[in-house]
Amino acid sequence: MADNxxxxxxxxxFPDSEQAFRLVERLSPERCRLKVGKELFVRGGPRLVEQLAADGYDVFLDLKFHDIPNTVARACEAAADLxxxxxxxxxxxxxxxxExxxxxxxKRQRRPLLIGVTILTSMGSEDLKEIQLPEDPEANVLHLARLAQRAGLDGVVCSPKEVxxxxxxxxxxxxxxxxxxxPAWAATDDQKRITTPSDAIRLGSDYLVIGRPITAASDPLEALRKIEEELGV
Structure with a gap:
């Protein structure tokens, strides 16, 4: 299905809703989508997500559900209700x-995309070794992505290096x-396996999750514009 x-x-x-909304007011739903992760969701709750959606933003709820099948299924339904x-x-x-x-x-007439998390981008070979997984991140990602596809998921989260x-x-x-x-002009922070926006798209990424280069910028909209320019948008 095409996505324009x-x-x-x-x-x-962000650690609270107030900071998140201050940034959102400086962005535009025509220019970007938004990701809400664990800390912000725990502090802001479902109402924050509902408000972002009501403001016209496509929201990626990044809670990485991992539990018994029935519990995860019900949690995904609750997310869809938001x-x-x-x-x-x-x-x-x-x-x-x-599955x-x-x-x-x-079962829903209109449902969110369901995406599988493979290997966290903060994990390198030594981290995988400690939990007794094969030490090659790319091999782990490919195996889990194939499993996700067989289960009928819409895609996976993965490092650009595996795309x-x-x-x-x-x-x-x-x-x-x-x-x-x-972007080339931004710091790498705590991510070990990174690449630039243009390289990620060239390699085959569909969506780019970008945090501090936008959220910590003195002018977030200008930072977004620079990334769009790099992508040829």
Whole structure:
């Protein structure tokens, strides 16, 4: 299904709703989508998400559900009731959990995209070794992405470094959502596997999750404009 909306998802990684809304007022739903993660959701609650959706923004609810199948399915339904555009879960929860969530959302006339989290972008080979997973992040991502596709998910969250491999190995309308995006003029912060916006799109990313280069900028709209310019938007 074609999506002509913005490719940029601004990450609202703020400790409270007031700071988040101050930034949102300086952006535009025609220019970007928004990501609400755990800290902001816990502090701002469902009403914050509903307000962002009512203001015209497509909201990616980034709570990374990981529990028994029935619990995750009900949580995804609750997220859909808030009017979100995208919701995610941990692919490490297994095929039955992912299928239960997808089946619950498929019953809805209008449902959010359901995306699987593969390997967190903060994790390198040594981190994977400590939890006794194969030390190659790309191999882990590909395996989990294939599992997510078989479970009927709409795509996965993955590092830009794995995008090209996923595009080669998984056909069809399987979306690739990539955090760890940093323009050349921005700092790398705590992300280990990063790339620039233009490189990520060239490799096959569908959506770019970008946080501090936009949210910490003195002029967020100008930062967004510079990224759009790099993407040729």
């Amino acid at each position: 909306g913005p490719k940029i998802i601004a990450a609202l990684d 009017g979100v555009w995208m919701v995610n879960l941990h692919a490490l929860g297994g095929r039955r959990m992912m 239960a969530a997808r089946e619950a959302l498929d 090209a491999g996923l595009r080669r190995e998984i056909a069809g309308e399987f979306r690739r959502v990539t955090p760890g995006i940093r």
